[in-house]
Amino acid sequence: MIFIEAGSRSLRSFDAQLIFAEQLAARGFTACIDAEYLPENAGRGRVYEAARFLVDPAEHQAETIFVLGAEDIDDLLLASLRHKQLGPDVPVxxxxxxxxxxxxxxxKARLAYAxxxxxxxxxxxxxxPRSVxxxxISPLVADVRTTPRPTREMPNVTVVxxxxELDNPETLPCLSRMSNRGGYNLRLIVSGAQNEVINASPFHDLPTNLYTDLSSLTLANSTDILVMFGHGIAGVRMAAFAVELIAAGGVAIDCTDDEALVSSGAPVLLGPKTPFSLDGYLTGKILGNTSQIAEQARMSQWLHTVDISRLESAAGLTHETREPVRNTQRTLFFPTNGVGLGHAQRCAVIANTLPDDMSSVFAAFPSCVPLVRREGIDCIPLVSRIDMTDNPDGNDILTYRRLxxxxxxxxxxxxxxxxxxxxVYRVILERSLSAVWVRRGLWPDGRSRQTMLRRESVFDRVIVPSEAFEELNDAYSYGDHVHYVGPVFRQVVQSADERDALRARLAERFGREFKQLVVSMLGGGVASDRSAQLQAISGMFEDRTDCLHLVVTWPGSKVQPATFGWTNTRVVQTFEATSLCLAADLVISAAGYNSVLEILYHKxxxxxxxxxxxxxxxxxxxxRALADRDLCAIITEKDLMKLERTVSDCLDHDEVEFYRSALDRIELPEAGASRAAEIIAEVRHGK
Incomplete structure (x- = not known):
């Protein structure tokens, strides 16, 4: 294991450690960083980046030590080296x-002393001799690629x-026009202050990344054309980004005031000093000529000075090529963060429709694992979300490591x-995954589309499972990558004999005969507390001796203890809620996507x-879309006093027959699971 140390401890040196550790890892080496180096003010992006490199040195044996920034050595480094008690055969x-x-x-003397x-x-x-x-502190080296770089149909242009300054009122409109013109995909790398200006402007939908959002290597791998503005190079991360991109055969355009890249001798193009001429420059001189530009750049002697293999040779390291763990390609379903049972069920329906030659696996939270495995699909368990006030991103960092x-x-x-x-965002870019976003609609009022959609560009396709009725199908983004499919839900077939047999089993299990069966499905309290409604409903059925009331929840859901105190109410935790609903005389349900579709399509x-x-x-x-068509009754938060009368109308006055008749007549769109699976298969095969 190669330990990456730094002469002194600061954000600058930690950035250098992260950059070099990732470069060595990409070359097949096992690199790590002592967790003591993590600064308190590292920031969100650096913590994600560092998560796979930070170690407790007491648990690992150092095989090689790399010290960066040796021109400024402090006592902390010397103490770290002495504490490791390195043998004479461990290169430093x-x-x-x-x-x-x-x-x-x-x-040399200070290191020798330690x-x-x-x-x-x-x-x-x-x-x-001419560093960018x-x-x-970083060596600013890269893996020099000698073969032509694969070309994308739509080049990715990253503008740093x-x-x-963004005080010119024409700057942001100009960048917005570039973002929407087509022909290339635009991404901006901005500072925190610049990001605030953009978010407060009418052009807040501009695709932006902060300097620390992604690693330099990930930026280089996901960029075809780099454009740099401003005075000088904006820090070591952007310098490493430029070196990585040029070494990998990308096109770099120097638009800085002081021509910082050009003056280093790097094989880059000199571009316009302001963004106003950039679009014409790109379309007129760059796009369509990137292969020829890269071919010329590959002949530059400057590449020899940044070749990481020279540093490896000087350090006595032997380049290692890691073989892939698997020879087969995998399709992994990740049904959201947190609980996600409804998401997991929808994904399972789609996964079961995939072609037989596609290997699928799930990564899901403990609440979803039994649901997925009972469908015969392998599942990687993730760590349940907990409240982490000190590090609110801690759970997602664990998820990132697992993914x-x-x-x-x-x-x-x-x-x-x-x-x-x-x-999700980081692993797609870092692993160069083909990615699909299954995105539900009906976003609540006030939810920012800008926030929800700003990462859509990393997905090859967006699949939107539709609602049952057209007025509910809002469009949030547009383009050939967005595909609307029919409703996706779990379908259950139950014959009359099976229904009677299930009701008989329920009577036997709970030790009481009943004429009417009512099922309540209001959730497990994860999304919103419905204990008051459940208690009210249970109280309504307490005087109905011929009625059995089942409170149905997902396995593992929280149920208020008071629910167990009613004579005619029983709590059932099951994945087969639809079967119970088909056997019931009346269902009282929340209006989630899955629940409503199952109610509609199973009538x-x-x-x-x-x-x-x-x-x-x-x-x-x-x-309301269902109630307006006389397909159900609706009780809102303001109408709770109407609940008892509505239940009575349904059970005592044949209101359920009115709804059943309307359900029998309604025409519904074709289910969309098969089409969703086809789109995923197309992405998988590069179509």
């Missing part, structure tokens, strides 16, 4: 940019704004959810009580 390599011979000798022997010290000033960022370990390059990821989490008379929470879809709007 230090890199630095030394201004004088005296500083070089001084660094180690008790000489270390190999490499002066990067000699190694790279002479002050960088650098120190550019990254389960997927390798060219696998497929199918994500079903509303918000695209960092774990089940129901009373709908919409749930409400900031992160739920608009259940009241969905329920």
């Amino acid at each position: 390599i230090a890199t630095g940019r030394f201004l004088t011979q005296q500083s070089y000798v001084g660094a 180690l008790g022997r000489e270390a190999t010290v490499i002066d990067l000033t000699d190694f790279q 960022l002479p002050s960088a 704004l650098g120190s550019m 990254r370990a389960a997927l390798q390059e060219n696998d497929s990821l199918v994500f079903d959810g509303g918000h695209v989490f960092d774990s 089940i008379p129901a009373i709908l009580i919409p749930q409400s929470a900031p992160y739920l879809d608009n259940q009241e709007r969905r329920a």
Whole structure:
């Protein structure tokens, strides 16, 4: 294992450690960083990036030590080296940019004092006479690609704004026109202050990343054309990004005021100093000529100075090529973060419709694992979400680690959810996955489309399972990548004999005969608390001695203890809720997507009580669409006093027959699971 150390501890040095660790990992080496190096103010992006490299040094044996920034060695580094008690056979390599011979000798002496022997010290000033960022602690090396880079149908153009001020009122409209023109995909790399200006403007839908959102290597792998503005290069991460991109055969355009890239001798193009001429420059001179430009760049002697293999040779490292863990490609379904039972059920319906030659697996939270495995699908369990006030991203970082370990390059990821989490976003880009977003609609009022859609571009396809009625199908984004399919839900077939047999089993199990069976499905309290409604409903049935009331929830759901105190009410935790609903005389349900579709397509008379929470879809709007067609009764939060009368009308005055008759007449769209599976298969095969 290669430990990456730093001469002194700061955000600058930690960035250098992260950059170099990822480069070594990409080359097949096992690199790590002592967890003590993680700064308190590392920021969200760095923590994700560091998660797979941070280790407790007491648990690992160092095989090689790399020290970055040896021109500035502090006592913490010397203590770290002494504490490791390295054997004489463990190589110690230090890199630095030394201004004088005296500083070089001084660094060697300090290292020798801590180690008790000489270390190999490499002066990067000699190694790279014209560095793109002479002050960088990072060696700023890269894996130089000698073969042509694969071309994308739509090139990805990344624009680093650098120190550019956004006070010119024409700058953001210009960038917005570029983002919407077609011919290339635009992404902006911005500072926190620039991001605030953009978000507060009418052009808040511009695709932006902060400097630390993604690693330099990930940015380089997902970019075809790099454009740099501002004065100088905006820090070591952007310098490493530029070096990685050029070495990989991408096109770099220097639009900086001081021509920082050009002056280093790097094979880059000199571009316009402002964004106003950039679109014409790209369309007139760059797009369509990228292969020829890259071919010319590959002949540059500058590439020799950034070749990581030279540093490896000087350090005595032997390049290792890692074989893929699997020879088969995998399609992994990830049904949202948190609980996600409804998402998991929808994904399972689609997965069971995939072609036989597609290997699928799930990554899901413990609540969903039994549901998935009972469908005969393998499932990787994730860690349940817990409240983490010190680190609110802690759970998603664990999810990111699990997803990254389960997927390798060219696998497929199918994500079903509303918000695209960092774990999903990062693993798609880092593993170069073909990705599909199964995205439900009916977003509640006030939910920011900008926030929800800003990561849509990482998905090859967006599948939108439709609602049963057209007025509920809102469009949130447009393009050939967005595919609307019919409703996706679980279908159950139950004959009259099976219905009678199920009712008889229920009577035997609960030790009481009944004439009427009522099923309540209001959720397990995860999305919103429905204990008051459940208690009210249970109280209504207490005087109905010929009625059995079942409170049906997912296995593992929380149920208020008071629910168990009623004589005519029983709690049932099951994955077979639809079968119970088919056997019931009346169903009282929330108005979630899955529940409503199962009620409609199985023609089940129901009373709908919409749930409400900031992160739920608009259940009241969905329920009203059914009630307006006389397909169900609806009880909103404001109408709770009408609940008892509505139940009485259904059970005592044949209101259920009225709804059943309307359900029999209604025409519904064709189910969409098969079409969704076809789209996933097309993405999987690159169509």
